[in-house]
Amino acid sequence: MDEMRERSSKRRNSRGGNSGRLLPVMSVLCFLLALALAAALVQLHKKQSQIRELILEQTQLQEEYEKKSEELAGYSLAAEGSEMSAAREEADGAEEEMPEGEAREMAEGETGEISAEASEESSGEAPEETEPIYLESLSGLEPGTIIPRERLDFSHLDRYFMSWEIEEGDNLYQRINGKSYRKNDYVPLNTLRYLKMPHYNFNGEIQVGEMIVNQDVMEDVFQIFKELFQAEYQIQSMYLVDNYWTGDPDSTDSASIDVNNTSAFCYRQITGGGRLSNHAYGRAIDLNPQQNPYVSYSSGSPKWAHANADAYIARDTGLPHVITHDDLAYQVFAKYGFRWGGDWNNPKDYQHFDRNQ
Secondary structure, three states: HHHHHHHHHHHHHHHOOOOOOOOHHHHHHHHHHHHHHHHHHHHHHHHHHHHHOOOOOOOHHHHHHHHHHHHHHHHHHHHHHHHHHHHHHHHHHHHHHOOOOHHHHHHHHHHHHHHHHHHHHHHHHOOOOOOOOOOOOOOOOOOOOOOOHHHHOOHHHHOOOOOEEEOOHHHHHHHEOOOOOOOOOOOHHEEEEEEEEEEEOOOOEEEEEEEEEEEHHHHHHHHHHHHHHHHOOOOEEEOOHHHHHHHHHHHHHHHHHHHHEEOOOOEEEEEOOEOOOOOOOOOEEOOOOOOEEEEEEEOOEEEEOHHHHHHHHOOOOOOOOOOOOOHHHHHHHOOOEEEEEEHHHOEOOOOOEOOOO
């Protein structure tokens, strides 16, 4: 019996010894497993950081791509406008030089060709229609750019009547500072707004125009020029007077008039001096000044300064672009509370529309 108890005791001691030896092994395995898990977590964190960096880089690249695409669209439109203008000038010159009989024959030949093409098209399958690619805005387009009519969404014209604040130090400020604008006690910079608007030029083309006005009249100015645009009212050009800067505001205004440029803001006094013009506040607009000149009657007979206006002193000639009470420009400006210089007793400023506020 004693021998059996001794054998049982030895077996228990043997199992206890084996368990004691396994504990360190298991501890080492757990430690190694914890190390592996920590290393995996570190790698996962690194991968997450790399993914975030890739997403940020992709976003930046997408923004750069969109910006470049918009710039390229502007360059393309400008090039198209230049090519169209050059082609038109060439065609006009060819028509002037062509004898009447030859021109008639060519016109008849072209009519025949067009009719034949139309007949061929009507007999064949109709071409596939594609949705027009509209401009989203005028952003990125230089003033004076010619825009093909099919590039504008006429059901959403508001997107093409755009405004920007002018901030000291920005590119626009650098363009006008010391010229049409200079620091003063009467017209703070933050009251002015830079506008871009489409208009029809004297060739019937849609052209990008620019203007600076006071924020007080900006919305009404947009409405006025939108109504003129919808009626295809023609304005020869619409640039800031800074494009014609001569060194002082008065002669600059004269230089702008010499090229029949429509403009608004210029920090200057009224003609003849004495007080600030409403142009200085951005609340006056001179429209097609060649056809609508400034005329003084102080001497009893009309006096004007610009030879390009000689044919437009008489206001009843029926010439195009002459503003009268029957003209759409007068009617639309008057609807929005603007006064017309053509209603003054003396002088008569037929190009001039203004509003005090």
